[in-house]
Amino acid sequence: MKVRLGDVCDKASSSIIQKSLEGHExxxxxxxxxxxxxYVDFYQREKPYIAVVKDGAGIGRVMKLPAYSSVIGTMQYIIPNEKVDINYLVYSMEYMNLAKYFSGATIPHIYFRDYQKEPLNLPEIKVQKKIGGILSNIEKLIAFRNQELSKFDQLVKSRFIELFGDP
Incomplete structure (x- = not known):
């Protein structure tokens, strides 16, 4: 079934300013x-959610964040409803390239009112969970392999120094 992004989620705003976090541990x-x-002594969301960078550098970047956490005011909360699996939604939103909705010359912004119209394929919830799980496992595997590559790189450098000395 084809729906719009706004049909399966709501938005919420944050008014937290990064400078105001001082003294909150x-x-x-x-x-x-x-x-x-x-880490601070308060939170705004009790359930996992999706955050979208709505102002400044990196606009349109999407990330899934955990329960009992918050975002600063340059980001926006996207709260999925019961029709959509959060993992499926986050990967779908990453694919949408929300940055294309930017406006503003000095400080770019994107608005939910614009990108909520983005089309979304919405299979049954069981299929969404399966797709989200598979993509999540692939992402974990990629992160693991990147760690491996980094360690191999360190190994090669240390062997070089061992064989030829530190230049």
Whole structure:
């Protein structure tokens, strides 16, 4: 079935400013466009959600984030409804290339009102979970292989130094 993105999720905003995080230390992660910023003593979301970078560098970047966490104001919460599996939705949104909806010359922005119209193939929830699980496993395998490559690279460099000395 073909639906629009806005049919399977809602948006929510964050008003947290990164500068206001000083003095807040705790166990709840807070994220920005580049990933984890720090751990604070509060959270805004009790369930896993999708975050979209809506302002500045990296607009349109999509990431799935855990329960009991928050994002700063340059990001937007995307909350999936019961019709869609969160893993399926995050991979679908990554494929959509939301950055194409940007506006603004100095600081680029994207708005949910624009990208909520993006078409989405929506199979049965059971099929969505299967597809999301497969893609998640592939992503984990790629991360593992990248770690392996990094370790092999370190090994080659250390063997070179061992054989020829440190230049």
């Amino acid at each position: 705790g166990k709840y992660p807070i994220y920005g466009a580049s990933g984890l910023i720090k």
